[in-house]
Amino acid sequence: MTFPFGDIPVYALLIASVAVAILSLLPKDLYKAVIVGGGIEGLSLAVLYQRLLAADVSITQAILASALLPALMFIAVYKTSRWET
């Protein structure tokens, strides 16, 4: 599969996934942390897997990171406390 603009979007997604992983550990609101860390980081990795020729891994990662893991962590935060103390 060829990407537009060469490999530049892939590098951008790689940097974005690492930056988002750091940013998700900072906020006191756990909902924000869960959306940023559980969802966006995994989705950018899914596109990266597609470029690294692993199409099946990419599809699985996209499903899990976009729906299942954020939903699970949302339920966990909803059942416990929202704010980090």
Next chain:
Amino acid sequence: MSLVNIQVASFIGSVSLILIGLVAILFIDNLIKKVLGMMFLTDGVNLFLVTLGFRLDVPGGAIVPIFTEAFYKAENASMGVAAREFADKAGFCLPYALVLTNIVIGAATTAVVLGLIIKMYQKHKSLNASEVLGEVIQRG
């Protein structure tokens, strides 16, 4: 081949994710953020393994390891030639299969850990690991 290509960049990214996950697990007190760190650790290891299967030495770019009819429908191509061409071009697909298993197992592990955290919060009324452990130690 330039010094920084996508494989080297992915190695650096995977090592960064593993380090971020370790720091989150070891130094952050909140249990939900510890689970986030565990997910980052899993993602870093998965990215490392997928990067191992990527090939840069194929001229024109390697292909996704799926054997389609385009290989044996070319002119005067026997099945052996088609298989050899596929093996020359396709990425190394063993890490992909292992990583696919690892992703699903990681999701299941995360679900179990989150369930344990909910039960722990119902008992101790806190999400901080130090408070929960301190209460357990005080009770003996």
